[in-house]
Amino acid sequence: MTQTAESNIAMVTNSDRDTAGQEFLAFTLGSEEYGIDILKVQEIRGYEAVTRIANSPDFIKGVVNLRGIIVPIVDMRIKFNLGEPTYDQFTVVIILNIAGRVVGMVVDSVSDVITLLQEQVKPAPEMGGALNTDYLIGLGTLDQRMLILVDIDKLMSSAEMGLIENIAA
Amino acid sequence: MDFVTHGAATELDKGLIERIVDPLTHLVRNSIDHGVETPEMRIAAGKAEFGTLTLSAGHHGGNIVIEVSDDGGGLNREKILTKAKQQGLAVSDAMPDADVWQLIFAPGFSTAEIVTDVSGRGVGMDVVKRNITAMGDVIDIRSGKGVGTTISISLPLTLAILDGMSVKVGEEIYILPLGYVVESLQPKSIDVKEISGQGRVVKVREEYLPLLPLYQIFGIEPCFSNPSEGIVVILESDGKKAALFVDELVGQQQVVVKNLVSNYRKVAGISGATILGDGGVSLIVDVAALLRSSRQLNDESIYS
Numbered sequence: 001m002t003q004t005a006e007s008n009i010a011m012v013t014n015s016d017r018d019t020a021g022q023e024f025l026a027f028t029l030g031s032e033e034y035g036i037d038i039l040k041v042q043e044i045r046g047y048e049a050v051t052r053i054a055n056s057p058d059f060i061k062g063v064v065n066l067r068g069i070i071v072p073i074v075d076m077r078i079k080f081n082l083g084e085p086t087y088d089q090f091t092v093v094i095i096l097n098i099a100g101r102v103v104g105m106v107v108d109s110v111s112d113v114i115t116l117l118q119e120q121v122k123p124a125p126e127m128g129g130a131l132n133t134d135y136l137i138g139l140g141t142l143d144q145r146m147l148i149l150v151d152i153d154k155l156m157s158s159a160e161m162g163l164i165e166n167i168a169a
Numbered sequence: 170m171d172f173v174t175h176g177a178a179t180e181l182d183k184g185l186i187e188r189i190v191d192p193l194t195h196l197v198r199n200s201i202d203h204g205v206e207t208p209e210m211r212i213a214a215g216k217a218e219f220g221t222l223t224l225s226a227g228h229h230g231g232n233i234v235i236e237v238s239d240d241g242g243g244l245n246r247e248k249i250l251t252k253a254k255q256q257g258l259a260v261s262d263a264m265p266d267a268d269v270w271q272l273i274f275a276p277g278f279s280t281a282e283i284v285t286d287v288s289g290r291g292v293g294m295d296v297v298k299r300n301i302t303a304m305g306d307v308i309d310i311r312s313g314k315g316v317g318t319t320i321s322i323s324l325p326l327t328l329a330i331l332d333g334m335s336v337k338v339g340e341e342i343y344i345l346p347l348g349y350v351v352e353s354l355q356p357k358s359i360d361v362k363e364i365s366g367q368g369r370v371v372k373v374r375e376e377y378l379p380l381l382p383l384y385q386i387f388g389i390e391p392c393f394s395n396p397s398e399g400i401v402v403i404l405e406s407d408g409k410k411a412a413l414f415v416d417e418l419v420g421q422q423q424v425v426v427k428n429l430v431s432n433y434r435k436v437a438g439i440s441g442a443t444i445l446g447d448g449g450v451s452l453i454v455d456v457a458a459l460l461r462s463s464r465q466l467n468d469e470s471i472y473s
Contacts, residue, residue, distance in 0.1 A: 051450040052341065053436055054387030063433065063452075065444045072433040102432045164434060 021117035024140065026147055027094065027107040030082035035140055035147035038113055040096050047091035047106060057162060064104065066095065072163060073104040079161070098156050103163060114147070116140045121149060132160075170201065175225035179233060180330045182425070189235070189322070192297040196237040196320050197222065199293065204241035204318050214315060216240065228348065228457075238319040244270055244312040252278065270310035274298035331426050333443070333453065335419040336402065339389040342451045343415075344424055344443060349456040351403040351410070353418060358397035371401055371412045378403065381459060382414040386438060392416045406457045413459070426453060 024035035050062030050073050059079035063070050073093060077085045085106075093104045124136040135158065137149040157164050181189070205211075205220030212218055223238040246269055253260040253272050260272065272278060276295040301308050301322055312318040333344040334353075360372040361380065369380040380401065384391035393399040393416055401412040424443035429436060429452075440455035 049449065051442070051452060053433075053452070054389070054438065056436070063429070063442060063450050065448055065450045068427075068444065070427045070429055070432060070442045070444075070450060162434070 021115050021120070023113055023115050024147065024149060025094070025110065025113055026145075027092070027110045029076055029080065029107055032082060033111070033145060033147050034107075035114070035116075035149045036094075036096075036152040040098060040152050042095045042097040042102065044110055045093045045095060045104075046089065047087050047093050060162075061106065066102065066104075069102060071095065071102045071104050073106060074156075074161065074163070075106040077106065077108065096152060096156065098153055101164065103156055114140075114142055116142065116147075116149075124148070170205065171219055171221045173221060173223045175223065176227040179226040179228065180332075181233065181324075182330060185324065188300065189324075192300045192322075193235065193237070195293045195297050197224065200237055200239040200241070200318065200320075204239035206242045210242070214242075228346065233324045234321055235324070236319055236321040238317065240317040243314040243316055243318055244273070244310070245314070249273065266312070267310070270312060273310075274308075331424050331443075331453065332421070333424045334402070334421050335451065336383070336400075336413075336415040337417045337419050338383045338387070338415050339391050341387075341389055342419060342445070343383065343387075344451050344453045345402060345404070345413070346440075346453065346456060347421065349404045349406050351405050353400055353402040355399070356396050356401055356412075358395070361396050369396070371396060373401075373403060373412065376410070378410050378412045380412050380414055383454075384414075384416075386459070404456050404460060406460045409460050411460050413456075424451075424453070 023038040025038045025041050026033055026035050028034070048064060050064050052062040053060060053072075056062075059075050061073040061075050063072050065071075075085055076082070090109065091106060092108070092110050093106050094110065096103050096105055120142060121138040121140050123138050124133050125139075126133055135151050135155040137151050140147040140149050155161065200222055201220075205222070206214070208218045211220065221240045223236070225238070226233065226235045228234075246266065249269055249272050250260055250262060250264075253275070256275075256278065258272065258275060260269075274294050274297070278294070298308060307323040309321050309323065310318065311321070331344070332347040334347050334350055335342050335344055337343075354373065356371050356373070362370050362372070362377070364370055370377040371380045372378075380396060382391075382394075382396075383389070384394070391399075396412075396414050399414055399416045400418055401414050402418075403410060403412055426441045427443055429439065429442050436452075438455055438459055439452045440458075441453045442450050443453060445451050
């Protein structure tokens, strides 16, 4: 009897996981709403003064001291030409942890964490947007909102971002 | 047996020292026990009766390099290969020397004919290599038959402590490793000369040194663009001197070197970063690289 009860519980948790979907952190860039896998996010901070790195692309704002480690800060608004890159007390930096590397990403605002079921994620249509479709997981729909779901792993490690040194280079 | 040390002033983080001391002791013991030949053999080979063991440390292009070097018989390629074959390791006679030398790091590998009370069990080098690579360091062997063996360990400048001089250009503060700094002065405008198409030189003690304006190299908006208003810092590396032009000197301090590469990438002209007293980040200038490319300063591609 006990045995059956246990396996029942196991079944419930299993099916929960199947239907629970994935959690995404929603943020905005300009007028667009984006979502990234919450598990890649280490923390969210305000924007603080950065140390500029000479001769780096303009979307790499520089480096900051994050509790003793040196973290590069990338401004997505500059990178994707979205919105006005202003820096005030409302500017938000999402600290990401991607494959053991820590990177900060400046966005306009962070709204909430949403859970999307598999069926709420539609494949992204092929179009000439700011983001290459290769870096998209798809489009998430929740009520009236539409989120552009970004494969942040792939985007941050891409040669385009130039954050990680190419082994060949 | 003579023992010579170089670069005794090179400083390392305490934790790093604790981890490096055992492998290093082993390497020194190895050199004495296997590397240097007996006095009779040395005299027969036309060398001084006493062997020399050199232990050196120094900064080298963003790394700290520690070398254990002896003037003994060198590694025996044939012996290592024969032994490797006996042990069933994948080897071929055509292997390059560097690959053959790496074989001595294999577990249980020893070519010593006799096991002495200090070494010959073939355990040591395996452990040395494992300890060193666990720290993210690179170990490299150079050996010449009859000339000796040099084992160099290259530690990334992550945990190192550096005596630095902080300089200011515009609003930015950079750290210059003090070891490269010879002197700093404010040149008279008459001592700064233009060389057409090749930048400027500054005359210091009857010597003309190339002027490297830091603001130009790093694209900073400077306070002064005339060297006679700012300060030039005379730097020397590998016997080459240059005058680095900055706005002002801020001070001298010990800094803990942090790696930029762990979360970002290598940046030309920068060897690392450090955290200042106010929590801000300051970049450490790769002086050796700047001096190396000082002649091609006009070639912007180096820095971009």
